Amino acid sequence: MLVAGRREYVGCLAGISSAGSAASLRLTSRGVKVRKQLDSKWERMKRHFDCRASAVSTDMIRKYVIECQKKGMANASINRDLSALKKAFSLAYKSTPRKIAAMPVFPKKLDENARHGFIEQAEFDKLYSHAEGLWFKTMLLLGYTFGFRRGELLAMKVEQFSSVERTIRLWRGATKNKRARHVLIEDEGLYQLVRACCEGKKTNEPLLKRENTLSAPIVDSRESWYRACVRAGLGKFVCLECKKDVTETEDGWHCEKCGNDLIKHQVTYDGAIFHDLRRSAVRNMVCRGVSEKVAMEISGHLTRSVFDRYDITADSDLREAAKKIAAGRETSVYSPNVGVQNGVQRQSGNA
Numbered sequence: 001m002l003v004a005g006r007r008e009y010v011g012c013l014a015g016i017s018s019a020g021s022a023a024s025l026r027l028t029s030r031g032v033k034v035r036k037q038l039d040s041k042w043e044r045m046k047r048h049f050d051c052r053a054s055a056v057s058t059d060m061i062r063k064y065v066i067e068c069q070k071k072g073m074a075n076a077s078i079n080r081d082l083s084a085l086k087k088a089f090s091l092a093y094k095s096t097p098r099k100i101a102a103m104p105v106f107p108k109k110l111d112e113n114a115r116h117g118f119i120e121q122a123e124f125d126k127l128y129s130h131a132e133g134l135w136f137k138t139m140l141l142l143g144y145t146f147g148f149r150r151g152e153l154l155a156m157k158v159e160q161f162s163s164v165e166r167t168i169r170l171w172r173g174a175t176k177n178k179r180a181r182h183v184l185i186e187d188e189g190l191y192q193l194v195r196a197c198c199e200g201k202k203t204n205e206p207l208l209k210r211e212n213t214l215s216a217p218i219v220d221s222r223e224s225w226y227r228a229c230v231r232a233g234l235g236k237f238v239c240l241e242c243k244k245d246v247t248e249t250e251d252g253w254h255c256e257k258c259g260n261d262l263i264k265h266q267v268t269y270d271g272a273i274f275h276d277l278r279r280s281a282v283r284n285m286v287c288r289g290v291s292e293k294v295a296m297e298i299s300g301h302l303t304r305s306v307f308d309r310y311d312i313t314a315d316s317d318l319r320e321a322a323k324k325i326a327a328g329r330e331t332s333v334y335s336p337n338v339g340v341q342n343g344v345q346r347q348s349g350n351a
């Protein structure tokens with residue numbers, strides 16, 4: 001058994017290092033999640049935090065932040081690194097016996113630049129027309145209509161759709177925040193698409209599957225997304241070396257500036273991301289008169305911060321407000337020539 005003390009290495013906290021006692025660390029389901037989160041980041045963090053957990057100080061964490069910023073890492077990525085590390089510490093601290101004697105104080109989160117990518121209806125229609133495959137068209141339309149997350153869509157099973165009720169149900173556990181929710185499909189086109197996706201499939205099969213393969217569910221939909229976005233003008237491929245646009249060739253890409261023919265790993269995608277659909281879906285709902293509360297229920301947002309973060313306000317609300325502001329005075333009393341016409345006469349001594 002592990003003794004409360006000062007002997008744990010940071011790498012052992014969430015069982016990510018193979019050293020020492022880590023092997024004997026029994027992980028709870030939450031522990032496994034933290035471990036996965038930290039695992040992918042540990043490669044770059046381990047040089048910095050290769051020490052005993054008790055030796056980690058706030059200064060040390062700050063130094064890590066500065067080092068990451070010097071390397072040009074995005075604030076959002078640094079925040080994710082630190083939050084995974086913090087969770088690992090917290091798990092170790094909250095266990096009995098404690099695996100660390102105290103939690104280090106973590107510095108405040110860095111400001112993140114929230115993406116403001118919205119996909120307008122016309123842009124979406126273009127994107128949709130360039131989408132290939134029934135599964136991908138359905139995925140796009142579901143994402144843009146209800147704001148489903150990519151993971152939720154890819155994990156969706158045939159049995160979650162009811163063609164009689166015209167509903168899609170997301171069960172507890174299938175969603176990111178572990179809350180069940182369901183949506184009603186009104187659009188006939190979308191309804192037919194989903195129905196077509198279910199055709200000839202068993203109830204426990206994935207709703208979205210590549211048509212030409214019998215095999216496995218889709219793990220990665222990014223290829224399809226990139227291709228459709230590039231064709232629809234919502235994204236482009238750039239050269240990893242010089243960051244300049246590349247032209248598509250028969251078997252890859254070509255960079256004018258570097259004069260090289262490039263393959264998949266030498267280019268990077270720059271443009272709209274799938275999550276933009278989710279943001280846009282929420283905005284569309286609210287702008288089209290769905291209340292914030294219902295929009296949150298449909299999209300599965302737990303807090304209304306999404307509305308603040310992206311400044312989403314219903315057009316109808318703004319119009320209503322503008323009318324009310326203007327209605328304060330029956331007719332406009334302002335004109336460019338005179339100060340105020342028929343202005344309220346102030347009586348002396350009544351200021």
Ligand SMILES: [Zn+2]
Pocket residue numbers: 239240241242243244255256257258259
């Ligand atoms: Zn280049």
